[in-house]
Amino acid sequence: MSTIPDKPPFKFLDILYKKEFILFIVLVSILILNSNISPYFLDLYNLIDSTFLFSEKAIIALTMTFVIIARQIDLSVASIIAVSSCVLGYTTSLGYDTWLVISFTLLSGALCGAFNGAIITKFAIPSIIVTIGTMSLFRGLAYSFLEDSYYNKFPKLVSNLGSGYLFGYIPYAFLTFLLLSLVFAFILHKTSVGKKIYSIGNNPDAAQYTGIAVDKYTFVLFTLNGVFSAIAAIFLAGRLSSVRPNIAFGWELEIITMVVLGGVYIYGGSGSILGVVISIFILGMLSFGLGLLNVPGVGIIIFTGLLLILSIGFPSFVRTIRRKNE
C-alpha cells in the first residue's frame, strides 16, 4: 500500500470538477442571461439594492452551514426571527436604551437556540423533529404575545442598519454578511474548530471517541444559529419597520435551500462556505432577474424547489448510471 500524502498535489484540472466551480459557472450564466434579458439588470444601484432581498437570509445561512455540516438541521430559524423581533419591538416600546434593546434581542435569539440545543443533546432526539416542534412553539409564542397587533417603532440605529448604506453605497446588511462570511470561511477551513465540525458530521461516534465534545459543539452551534437569527431579525425589522408575528414566514426552507444548493451535504460532513456564498448569489440574482421580468414570486418558488432537487438529484443520478456502465 502506498502512503497517502497529507495533501493531494495541486492540479489545475481538479478545479474544473469542483462543485464551487460548477456553481460559479451557473452564477455567471445567470448574470449574462439576466443582463441580456433586461436592460435594468446591470445597473450598479439596482444590483446593490437587490442584495436587500437576500442579505438577512444569507447571514443565517452561514451558521446553518455549520449546523448542517455537523449533521444537524434547524427548521426553527424563521420562528426565532419572529420571537427576537417581538423582543426588539417590546423592549423599544418600554423605552430602553438602544444598546440594551439590541442586547435583549440577541439574548432572546441565543436563548431560543440554546433551548433547541439543550433538548437535542440532553435527550438525544434528532434535530429535525425537535426543531419542527420549536418551529411552532417559537412562532406560537410570537403569535400569543403580539396577537393581531404589530410593532412599528424601533430605535434609530436599528432602522438605519436595516435600510442604510455605508458611505451611501454598501447596505449594512450586505456588508455584515460579507464580513461574517470571511470570518466563517476562516473558522471552517483554517482552524481546528472547523476540522472538528467536519469530523462530527462525518461520524459523530468516531468524533466522540477521538475526544471531541460532540454535544458541546452541537449545543454551541444551535445557540449560534439562534444568535444569528436574532441578528437577521434586527436587520429585517429595521428594513420592514414593522413586526408582525408572521414575519419571515417560510424562510427556513429558503435558507436550507441556499446551504444545500451550495454543495453542503444534507447528512453532514462536507461542504464549503465559498459554495454557499456562490449559491446565495445564484438564488439572489435569479429571483432579482425573474422579478425584473415580472415573474411573480411563485414562479421563483417553483424554480427554487426544482433547483434544489435537481442540484442533488442530477449528479447522483449520473453517478448511478456510470456505476452501472462500469
Added chain:
Amino acid sequence: MKKILTNRDFILFSIILIGLIAVGFANPLFVTPKSISDVLTDTSILIILALSQMIVILIRAIDLSVASNLALSGMLISLLSTVHPELPVYYFIALSCVIGTVLGVLNGVSIAILKVPFIVTTLGTLSIYRGLIYFVSDGKQVYSNEFSEDFLSLIHYKFLSLSFLFWLAVAAFIVIYVLLNHTRFGRNLYSLGGNPDAAKYIGISENKYIILAYSISGFFAGLCGYLWVARYSVASTQIAIGFELTVISACVVGGISVMGGVGTVLGCVLGALLIGLIRNALPAVDISQFWQLAISGAIILMAIIINTKTEQRKEKTIMVEN
C-alpha cells in the same frame, strides 16, 4: 393488567378522556354528542393524513409535501368542476386520488432513484406543488357558488348521525390497520424501518417500498384534497398551508418513532384525536386562538421527549442482558 396500564395507547386514550372531562367541566356545551361529533368530523382529515404519514415515518422518512399535494389536487379538481360541473362527484374523488398518487410517486422516485434525501425532496416539492397551485389557478380562488351541488353535498351525508368524513377516517383506519398488521407489505415496512440493512439482506427492496410508501401518502393526500375543498367549499392557493406539521405532530404524539419501525395504527389515530381535541377545545375554554400554535408546539416537544425516554430505556435493558 399492568401491561394495559403501561400501554402507550391506553395512556394516550386516558389523557384524551381526562382532557374531555376537564373541558366538559369548564364548558358543558363542549361534551354534548353534537359537539363531539363535530370534533370528530373536524379531526377526520387529520386522522387520514396522519395514518398515511405514519407509513412514511415507519421507514425512517417524512413527507413534508402532503399539505401542498392536498392543496394542488384539490385546486385541480375544483378548476375541472367549474368547467365540467355535470361530471359525477365520484369522478372528481377518483381523479383527486390519482393526481395525489402521481405527486407522491414523484417524491418516491426522486428519493429512491435520484437518491435525493427525503428531507430535501419533500422540502422541494412542498414549494413546487404549492407554487404550481398559483400557476394553474392564476392565484384566483374557486368559491362555493362555482362548485356543482353534487360536489359539495356528498360531504354532508350522514350515517348514524356521524359525518361522511368520519366514516371515511374509520375506513382509512381499517384499511391501514389491516395493511400494516396483516400483510407482508406491512411487516416489511416495519422491518425496513427497524433495521434497513438487515431488511435489505433478507431481500426487501428498499426502493420499491420507498416509492410505495410515498404513493400511499400521496394517494391519501389527494383524497383529502377533495375532502378539504368540499368541506370548506373553497379552493385557494392558501388552503392547508403548514398542515404538514400538524400531521407530523399527530404522528409523533401518537408514538410513531421518527427513528423508524415503531408505532401502532391505533396510537396514530389517538395522537390525531388528541391534537384535534386541543384545537377544538381551546376556544371552548376561552383560550385565545393565538395560543394554539404555541400550545401545539409545546405538546409536540413533550411527546417526543417522552417517546425518546421510553425508547432509550428499552435500549438500556438490552445492553444489560448482553
